[in-house]
Amino acid sequence: MPAIREYLRRNGLKLRGSAVVDIGSWDGEASHALSIRLSPLQVRVIGNPRMTLEQFWQDRKCLAIWENG
Secondary structure: OHHHHHHHHHOOOOOOOOOOOOOOOEOOEOOOHHHHHOOOOOOEEOOEEEEEHHHHHHHHOOOOOOOOO
16 A cells, blocks of 8 residues: 555655545456556655556565575
8 A cells, every 4th residue: 555655745746535445456346536546556665657556566576485404
């Protein structure tokens, strides 16, 4: 959620209202007009405007490696 708040702040946008909004889409359908705009597929990474949050996650994810020492 902090990344979304930062994106909104940088772009002069605010969340208003009291409705809960699903982020992204399901089966090609959005529950709200903001659903797609706030999707990790759309929100850009701070410091790298070419990369979305989804791309960042897919590129950076890894399994934890435990060493017995």
